[in-house]
Amino acid sequence: MKKLLLLSALLCGHVAHAQKLTATERKIVASVQQNMPKNEKLLEQVVNINSGTLNVQGVREVGTVFQKEFEALGFKTEWVAMPASMQRAGHLVAQRKGTKGKRLFLIGHLDTVFELDMPAGKFTRLTDSTATGQGVNDMKGGNVVMLAALQALQAQGLLKNASITAYFTGDEERGGTGPEARADFIARARQAEIGLGFETATNLHTVATARRGASTWQLNTYGKAAHSSGIFRPDVGDGAIFEAARILNAFRETLSKEQFLTFNPGLLVGGSEVVYDAARARGQVVGKTNIIAPTATVSGDLRFLTEVQKETARTAMRAIVAQSLPQTRAEITFTDGIPGMAPTAGNQRLAALADQCSHDLGLGPVAAGDPGARGAGDISYVAQYLDCLDGLGVSGKGAHAAGETINLKEFPKLVERAALMIYRLTK
Known part of the structure; x- marks a missing residue:
């Protein structure tokens, strides 16, 4: 029933x-x-x-x-x-x-x-x-x-x-x-x-x-090539790989809690000699453990809900990049993809x-x-x-x-x- x-x-x-x-x-x-x-x-x-x-x-x-x-x-x-x-x-x-x-x-x-x-x-x-x-x-x-x-x-x-x-x-x-x-x-x-x-x-x-929209970014960092025993000395500095690590971690600490915003470093290469092919998303690198890396490249994406959120994130990322470690420098470029x-x-x-x-x-x-x-x-x-x-x-x-x-x-x-x-x- x-x-x-x-x-x-x-x-x-x-x-x-x-x-x-x-x-x-x-x-x-x-x-x-x-x-x-x-x-x-x-x-x-x-x-x-x-x-x-x-x-x-x-x-x-x-x-x-x-x-x-x-x-x-x-x-x-x-x-x-x-x-x-x-x-x-x-x-x-x-x-x-x-x-x-x-x-x-x-x-x-x-x-x-x-x-x-x-x-x-x-x-x-x-x-x-x-x-x-x-x-x-x-x-x-x-x-x-x-x-x-x-x-x-x-x-x-x-x-x-x-x-x-x-x-x-x-x-x-x-x-x-x-x-x-x-x-x-x-x-x-x-x-x-x-x-x-x-x-x-x-x-x-x-x-x-x-x-969400999607865009890409590329980070290039530069340091002074030298023997690894001298790393962190004022005249030698911290090297390109530590500078890349500083920047990536600062991105995470500063922006990772924002709703709808994500950024992912999808490829990282660093060493004495670096060749990065953006079109094929491939990198070739030569380096030794006893040489401070003079160059590093990181490529990643940035996803966002609105254009305002995208531009605000980019401004924060540029500010982080500008704060270089000793004897290093860095630059970041952004490429627009699909809007939000x-x-x-x-x-x-x-x-x-x-x-x-x-x-x-x-x-x-x-x-x-x-x-x-x-x-x-x-x-x-x-x-x-x-x-x-x-x-x-x-x-x-x-x-x-x-x-x-x-x-x-x-x-x-x-x-x-x-x-x-x-x-x-x-x-």
Whole structure:
């Protein structure tokens, strides 16, 4: 009897939520469910194509698969080429122009971190609710969520007057250098009103209203080469390696407690002779234990939530670098990368829309996640120009590592939510 009462309560709750959907919205949900087997096959197809950023042919091959799917939905597609010297595949753009509702800019990327020489498996079902494969959640699954949502709307004739640009970059994981890499991306985004990113969802109940930015820094320290027996003497000094250690430890002591700010020295070389190749992230060094090192190089990253936080941190780091140990000197340079996506009122309104759609679908609440838990992403390049929401892709675990998974149980639910959001924004 108790089991019957519980089942009745659950069914009543589902019906109550379903009644919050209009007849058109219920048809959208039905279309999503009908198309899921086909779209899971599509996901398997693109996952089984290696598209590491530097595998230009593979990135283009994945893009061509999506290009055909978007053209079938009536989108006009084109490839935005990058300079040959950049050695990147370029970007796929699919566009429909209309006059109804908000102008949307939907963001995905075709590349993965898995290059041809890295271990990464094909699409493989592990259980009824889990599958693995290279880029299955970051972010080939997210690309399919976007496409599947639009397919459900097209099936009901709801894209006729919508203004939507779907933009798939080819080098999100290892961005090409120079302003050309994102110039077209930014220009097209500025013509829209709302940006929706389909990067990995933390889970069914979390979206991203903010993301940290990422930049790099390089520290060079110099000391006086001499016999090790004279180290710390006033005329010899402390050497380049101790100066690098002083600076790194001062960074840690001064800045490590600040919320959302992180800085990581990822490579350090020091000795009598140092050759550092920044492009290849490699260093060669020669040194002896009885020689005080005259030079050291450290390279690292700096992650931050806002531009103000980034600049404040850089000012503090420069001040620390300027306080040299005896007979040493140091210099630090900073290189901008992906900007931060600050949490704005407009972004929060989009999170509220996701929450409402989720409730109306009977899926439970949705809230903004911790920005510190997410890395940098393409959406941050345009977040200063329009309201943005990210984390609308598939859920899963282990992104950027062999064994990366997708939660197949949540996959259709996330497509339903995305379709409902796009419909309500464009109707």
